[in-house]
Amino acid sequence: MSDGRGPLLPAPSLRLRLAQAAAIARLELRHVLLSRRAASVSLLAALPLVPWVLAAIYGTPGRASLGEDLVGFSHFVDGAVLRLFLLLGCMLAFAGLVRREIENRTLHYAFLIPVRREVTMAGRWAASAAAVATIFSSSTVLALALACLPHGRPAVTAHFLHGPGLAQAAGFVAVIVLATATWGAVFLALGLLARRPVGWGLLVFVLELLRPMLPLALKRLTISWWLTGFLPLRSQVKAVVGIPAPPPSPLAAAIVLGAVLAVAALVVAWRVRRLELAYSGG
Amino acid sequence: MTAARAQEPVIVVDGVSKFYGDVLGVSDVSLRLGRGVTGLVGPNGSGKTTLMNLLAGLIRPDEGRITVLGLSPDQPERLMRRLGYCTQVDAFPAGSTGRGFVVHWLVASGVAPRQARRLADRAIARVGLLDDADRRIAGYSKGMRQRIKLAQAIAHEPDVLILDEPLGGLDPLARAEVIGVFRDLAADGCTLLVSSHILHEVDLVADTVVLMNEGYVVAEGSVRSVRAELTTHPLQVLVRCSHAGRVASQLVARDDVVELRMHADRGGFVVSSRDADRLHLDLERIMLEQGATVETIVPADEDIQAIYDYLVSGAGGS
Numbered sequence: 001m002s003d004g005r006g007p008l009l010p011a012p013s014l015r016l017r018l019a020q021a022a023a024i025a026r027l028e029l030r031h032v033l034l035s036r037r038a039a040s041v042s043l044l045a046a047l048p049l050v051p052w053v054l055a056a057i058y059g060t061p062g063r064a065s066l067g068e069d070l071v072g073f074s075h076f077v078d079g080a081v082l083r084l085f086l087l088l089g090c091m092l093a094f095a096g097l098v099r100r101e102i103e104n105r106t107l108h109y110a111f112l113i114p115v116r117r118e119v120t121m122a123g124r125w126a127a128s129a130a131a132v133a134t135i136f137s138s139s140t141v142l143a144l145a146l147a148c149l150p151h152g153r154p155a156v157t158a159h160f161l162h163g164p165g166l167a168q169a170a171g172f173v174a175v176i177v178l179a180t181a182t183w184g185a186v187f188l189a190l191g192l193l194a195r196r197p198v199g200w201g202l203l204v205f206v207l208e209l210l211r212p213m214l215p216l217a218l219k220r221l222t223i224s225w226w227l228t229g230f231l232p233l234r235s236q237v238k239a240v241v242g243i244p245a246p247p248p249s250p251l252a253a254a255i256v257l258g259a260v261l262a263v264a265a266l267v268v269a270w271r272v273r274r275l276e277l278a279y280s281g282g
Numbered sequence: 283m284t285a286a287r288a289q290e291p292v293i294v295v296d297g298v299s300k301f302y303g304d305v306l307g308v309s310d311v312s313l314r315l316g317r318g319v320t321g322l323v324g325p326n327g328s329g330k331t332t333l334m335n336l337l338a339g340l341i342r343p344d345e346g347r348i349t350v351l352g353l354s355p356d357q358p359e360r361l362m363r364r365l366g367y368c369t370q371v372d373a374f375p376a377g378s379t380g381r382g383f384v385v386h387w388l389v390a391s392g393v394a395p396r397q398a399r400r401l402a403d404r405a406i407a408r409v410g411l412l413d414d415a416d417r418r419i420a421g422y423s424k425g426m427r428q429r430i431k432l433a434q435a436i437a438h439e440p441d442v443l444i445l446d447e448p449l450g451g452l453d454p455l456a457r458a459e460v461i462g463v464f465r466d467l468a469a470d471g472c473t474l475l476v477s478s479h480i481l482h483e484v485d486l487v488a489d490t491v492v493l494m495n496e497g498y499v500v501a502e503g504s505v506r507s508v509r510a511e512l513t514t515h516p517l518q519v520l521v522r523c524s525h526a527g528r529v530a531s532q533l534v535a536r537d538d539v540v541e542l543r544m545h546a547d548r549g550g551f552v553v554s555s556r557d558a559d560r561l562h563l564d565l566e567r568i569m570l571e572q573g574a575t576v577e578t579i580v581p582a583d584e585d586i587q588a589i590y591d592y593l594v595s596g597a598g599g600s
Contacts, residue, residue, distance in 0.1 A: 008401065008438050009363040010392050020392045027386055034377065105373035108340055113390050114362035114438075120390075276341040278302060278332075279371070 009114055020115045024123025025130070032093075032131045041089045041132055045139040048081050052146035059150045066151045066159055070168065073147045074233035077140060077172055082179050083208045083224045086136050090180060091205070093128045094187035095197040098272070108277050118269040125188055125268075133180040137173045144169055164232075171232030179227050182257050185264035186223070192271040212242030219245055223260065229253030291316055292442055292473045293337060298346030300332055306497040307332035311346070313492060313502060315475065319468050321488030322477040323590055328494040330477040331370065334444050337475070338367040350442055363391075366435035370446040372427060374419045380406060380430045381415040384437050391438065405437035406430070408466075410459055424451030432460065442473045449478050461487050485585050493590060501589065508589050515592050516540045517558040518582035521565065522550035525574040532568045533561075552582050 010016050032038055064072070098121075101107035110120050148156040148165075159165040186204070191197045207214075211222045219225040229248040248256075291314035300307035308329040322330050335341045336348055339355030348354065353361040374383060381402055388398035406415045409429040414422070419430060428451050435443060445464075449457050464487050468474055478484045484491070491508060493501040501508045523529060527544070530551045534542050538557040545551060555561035562579075569576060582588075 008393075011363075012359045016392050020390060023392065024390050027390060031375070031377075104376075105371050106375050108369055108371060109375065109387065109434075110390075111340060111358065112338060112362055112367050113387060114359055115390065115392075116359050123390075274342075278335065278341055 012114075017116065017119050020113075021119050021123040021126070024115070024120055025126040028124050028127030029130055032127050037093055038131060038135070040092055042135050044085045044089045044092070045135045048076070048085055049139055049143050049146065051076075052143045056146045056149045066148060066155050069147055069151070071233055073144060074231050076143075077175070078224065078228055078231060079212075081136065081140055081143075082175070082227055083211065086132075086176065086179055087183060087205055087208055087224075089132055089136060090183035090187055091198075091201045093132050094125070094184045095191040095201055097124060097128060097188055098192055098275070099197070102277070102279060105279050108279075111275075111277060117272045117275070121188070121268050121272050122265075125184055129177075129180050129184045132184065133177045136180065137176045140172050140176055141169055144172065168232040171230065175227055175230045175232075178230060178257060179223070182223050182227075182260055182264075185261050185268070189264040189267040189271070192268055192275070215243055216245045219243075220256075223257070226253040226256045292351060293475065294347075294349045295333070295337075296347045298333075298336060298343045298348060300336060300341060300343050307341075308336070308494075309497045311497075311499050313499060315473070315490070315492075317471070317473050318489040319464060319474040319476060319487050321484035321491040322475055322494065323484060323491055324477075324494035327496070329497040330494055331446055332497075333494070334367070334369075334446050334475070334477065337444055338362075338365065363438070364441040365444065366438065366440035366442070367444045368431045368435035368446065368448055370450065372424070374427070376420075378419050379416050380411060380419055380422070380426075380433075383419060383430060384434045387434050388437055393438075401437050401439075402433070405433040408436065408463055409433045410456075425453060425456050428452055429456070429460065432463070436463075436467065440472065443467060443475070445474065445476045447478055448476060449483055457483060482585070482587060485587070491589070505585060505589065515583070516554035516556050517561070518552055518554045518588075519558075519561060519565075520550065520552050520578060520580050520582040522577035523569060523574045523579075524549075524577075525572050526550050528572050529565075529568050529574050532572070533564070536561075536564065550577070 098107065101110070110124075111117060113120065148159065156165075160169075187197070187201060190200045190204075194200050207218075208222050208224050211219055211224055214222075226248055229250050230253060231247070293313065293315040295311050295313040298311045299309050306329075311329070311333060322333065324330050332341070336343055337350055337355060339358055339361065342356075350361060351364055353364070355361055375386075378386070381399075384402035384405060385395070385398045388401055389395055393401065403412065403415070406412050409432050411426060411429050411433060414426060419427060422430065428448060432445070432448055435445070448464075449460060452460060461483060464474055464476065468487075474487075476484060476488065485505065488505070490502070490504050492499055493508070521529070522545075526549055530542055530544060530553070533539055533553055536555075538555045538560060539553055540556060541552075541554040543552045553561065565579065568574075583592075
């Protein structure tokens, strides 16, 4: 029915949905970056820098080659950044993304926008993922620089300007982005499925932490295992402790992580479409 | 807009029930609301907000079907382009300014930022908040918060506007201004559904009313038609005239008159009759016979408050 007033807002289309998701992501990104959550995530991202700052100040130069140190750094990214601090950061940023707004009684504003709820969630996931990935990528690149620092300017310059250094740094950033996107989607889905997502989050956390000790079949249940397929120094990464296993191929890792993302997205879409907001009472 | 189209119901609710676990929200509600302003009236917990949330798609019915402008609330992408909903929830995204709050909503809807600012300013000006638009909402008074929510709900010029207790927290002047906005919107062709516990003000603005109690719709229609259905409650008429005592004495003898109370100044009275039509005819005749000059003859209980009291306060029903 129309009486000639005509809606001011544009008619639904795929292009509009993409524009809406981008607009929501942009608006949310500003909001996320200024939130207390961002401060907590930044703190988590800063913690992995501590050993490298100490090593840069008190380390003994010349004990290991730059190449050996970078292999150690790759272990560090896998063990400390991905499976500990980034995992916790994603849990913090994504698990309560919807529930927090229900508690604050503000989610209805998002649901009253003429946008599919899935599009709203995609925009919000993208904003949080961009914020978390930016914060952790920055700290990881900084840690990489600190790891190289004791080897002196000529070695570092040669490695980064004439060697594989920049590609390795880009590789670490890519892994961080992929990890954030995947864990973000998983924790967003858990946050929508479970009344208390912390329990499920801790289960994921423990499983990821214990990954080196797990047999290959169980390693494959962890996201970080598949992420090692993209680590730039993966061929040289060997298990320090636990049960050693060859890293997955990048193709297999891409397929599995893509499937995890798709399943999480479907769960979020299914759950958010059925979500009812009754907090306003009656 | 053709006359036939104007007659089409804008909001259709068919046998809708909603439970929150074991708690009843609304039960078997069926409504057909046309254009104009409809007041939704009922005590706390009567199901007003539940019904409004169902219409906006924030919750889903357990049974029944709802359409607004022919669209299901399951389709927010289509429906919300034409529907505005001002909830009674007094919470806002942290750190928002008044203008930012409205602009954010429009931009997220797909409006270009420049146009969003223009539309937001127009809506904010309409609710009289333009001077405070750049202040943080956290520093607003309750009335200002109500108005900025209203601005957001009308910013995209919806065809249907649902307003849950929109007058709450407003001072009398602001209330009058906001009621003026409702009237302007209705005059522009917007269909309004307004819930309020300030019944007198709903009465001022609503063409029709829906009365709810304990999850059920207990009456629906124009205020006058709903009142006329309450046959167990004699109609009260306030009369102010010269020779009021003589007119009153003629009336008390009639069998349909159940009560007559003289005013202290003896310049008028309130008469209750079981036959309103006959009372009005006889009043005119008696006044002519007595040579009385009429000052006022008005229904004393043909308003929402009286109907509400009869229906909801346990005073009876039709």
